[in-house]
Amino acid sequence: MNFDTVIQSGTVVTAADTVVADVGIKGGRIVALGTDLPPTGAKVVNAEGKYVFPGAIDVHTHLDMPFGGTTTADDFESGTTAAACGGTTSIVDFAIQYRGDELRKGLDTWHGKADGKAAIDYAFHMICTDLPIARLRDMDKLVDSGVTSFKLFMAYPGVFMVDDATIFRAMLQTKENGGMICMHCENGGVIDVLVQRALAKGETAPKYHALTRPMTAEAEATRRAIALAEMAGVPLYVVHLSAGDAMEEIRKARQRGVPAFAETCPQYLFLSYEDYERPGFEGAKYVMSPPLRPRGNEQRLWEGLANNALQVVSTDHCSFCMKVHGKGSMGKELGRNDFSKIPNGAPGIETRVHLLYDGGVRPGRLTLNRFVDVIATTPAKLFGLYPRKGTVAVGSDADLVIFDPKKRHVISAESHHMRVDYNPYEGREITGRVEQVFLRGEQIVTDARFTGKAGHGTFLKRAPSGQAALGLTAG
Ligand code: URP
Numbered sequence: 001m002n003f004d005t006v007i008q009s010g011t012v013v014t015a016a017d018t019v020v021a022d023v024g025i026k027g028g029r030i031v032a033l034g035t036d037l038p039p040t041g042a043k044v045v046n047a048e049g050k051y052v053f054p055g056a057i058d059v060h061t062h063l064d065m066p067f068g069g070t071t072t073a074d075d076f077e078s079g080t081t082a083a084a085c086g087g088t089t090s091i092v093d094f095a096i097q098y099r100g101d102e103l104r105k106g107l108d109t110w111h112g113k114a115d116g117k118a119a120i121d122y123a124f125h126m127i128c129t130d131l132p133i134a135r136l137r138d139m140d141k142l143v144d145s146g147v148t149s150f151k152l153f154m155a156y157p158g159v160f161m162v163d164d165a166t167i168f169r170a171m172l173q174t175k176e177n178g179g180m181i182c183m184h185c186e187n188g189g190v191i192d193v194l195v196q197r198a199l200a201k202g203e204t205a206p207k208y209h210a211l212t213r214p215m216t217a218e219a220e221a222t223r224r225a226i227a228l229a230e231m232a233g234v235p236l237y238v239v240h241l242s243a244g245d246a247m248e249e250i251r252k253a254r255q256r257g258v259p260a261f262a263e264t265c266p267q268y269l270f271l272s273y274e275d276y277e278r279p280g281f282e283g284a285k286y287v288m289s290p291p292l293r294p295r296g297n298e299q300r301l302w303e304g305l306a307n308n309a310l311q312v313v314s315t316d317h318c319s320f321c322m323k324v325h326g327k328g329s330m331g332k333e334l335g336r337n338d339f340s341k342i343p344n345g346a347p348g349i350e351t352r353v354h355l356l357y358d359g360g361v362r363p364g365r366l367t368l369n370r371f372v373d374v375i376a377t378t379p380a381k382l383f384g385l386y387p388r389k390g391t392v393a394v395g396s397d398a399d400l401v402i403f404d405p406k407k408r409h410v411i412s413a414e415s416h417h418m419r420v421d422y423n424p425y426e427g428r429e430i431t432g433r434v435e436q437v438f439l440r441g442e443q444i445v446t447d448a449r450f451t452g453k454a455g456h457g458t459f460l461k462r463a464p465s466g467q468a469a470l471g472l473t474a475g
């Protein structure tokens with residue numbers, strides 16, 4: 001067989017295996033895996049001594065999102081360019097249905113933001129904020145359009161938060177249409193009371209964002225979300241889980257056979273509450289929800305990732321500049337005198353794979369195969385993209401990363417591709433580097449430089465997420 005490209009002699013890593021092999025690519029797909037594939041007429045890429053793993057999948061991003069009185073700094077062009085440089089070849093971003101609008105309007109708006117701009121493949125979840133009974137059927141239509149997961153919020157009263165009855169109705173509908181419920185688990189009512197009390201006492205600094213969002217508020221909401229999902233009989237995916245006690249709720253649910261899943265994010269593994277105590281207004285860089293937790297908590301999350309209490313590492317990339325950014329939108333400065341006005345979110349779409357390899361695989365917290373599992377394979381399986389995405393196999397899209405495990409670099413806002421004026425991991429030295437990235441057989445990163453094109457990404461119509469998830473409940 002003639003190939004378009006042959007990646008020779010790399011160490012191919014999947015969630016299950018590690019083998020030295022050649023990868024033959026034709027027509028954007030992997031068509032052969034073996035030794036000594038004939039390279040006649042093909043572009044040949046030597047990967048000896050390097051890892052070849054599936055393009056990573058980030059199932060939690062917010063690009064071009066209006067939030068907190070402003071708009072995120074990264075749009076679909078800058079965000080996906082940065083993602084590619086960090087080894088991510090597909091994202092699942094959150095489209096938003098605003099109050100009074102049809103779900104379809106939210107989806108059309110997000111297509112308008114992404115189509116023709118994204119440099120990597122993309123799909124959408126739908127954030128639902130307004131679900132009267134008459135609109136529930138519209139969730140089914142979204143599933144038919146390939147948008148097969150719905151995010152609901154138990155926090156942000158007055159913005160995104162919905163009550164338990166709405167959550168329960170949405171869950172019952174989602175059980176029928178085969179989708180999945182993604183839940184932001186924090187008790188928004190309790191947090192709101194704590195925030196008002198803090199402000200009344202003049203406690204306005206960024207650290208009060210964390211001090212008014214206790215870990216118990218996350219654990220309680222996680223427990224409640226699981227109970228509601230259990231009563232509805234629908235799979236549940238808890239997003240951006242930060243606290244060890246919340247993770248225990250997931251573990252207990254899974255032990256009794258409930259299809260409950262959770263992701264954590266690098267910020268909860270590598271940063272901590274202590275970052276809020278940086279001098280001046282620096283702590284604002286770390287204002288996100290749930291907040292960073294006290295040092296020591298991250299150890300529980302690492303263990304949970306290793307033993308499958310947690311299944312995914314995504315980013316919750318939601319970037320705001322410290323100052324006004326390029327498009328004139330305000331940044332974190334909005335909350336200089338009131339922590340509750342600091343736009344919630346932090347950048348991370350570019351750094352996830354590097355951080356997780358350097359801080360997870362190298363010190364032995366995660367095996368190489370588990371690393372691939374949590375950044376690519378399980379996200380693909382849970383969100384209806386597998387086996388097209390998320391693995392290195394004959395028939396899968398040729399979304400591949402060639403990774404040099406020895407190459408070092410330093411994370412910095414000076415060199416990153418995200419359109420944001422700081423990096424939460426500034427100065428951190430990383431061993432291991434994404435060198436070449438292929439998206440459907442096209443090389444989009446070459447020697448760690450972006451060589452792809454805006455608009456090359458395609459919309460991914462996903463299979464029903466909840467049905468896919470049900471096959472994954474064991475363990
Ligand atoms: O602080 C965060 N997480 N911002 C993004 C919105 C969300 O809740 O995911």
Ligand code: ZN
Binds near residue numbers: 184239240289
């Ligand atoms: Zn959230």
Ligand code: ZN
Binds near residue numbers: 240
């Ligand atoms: Zn988010």
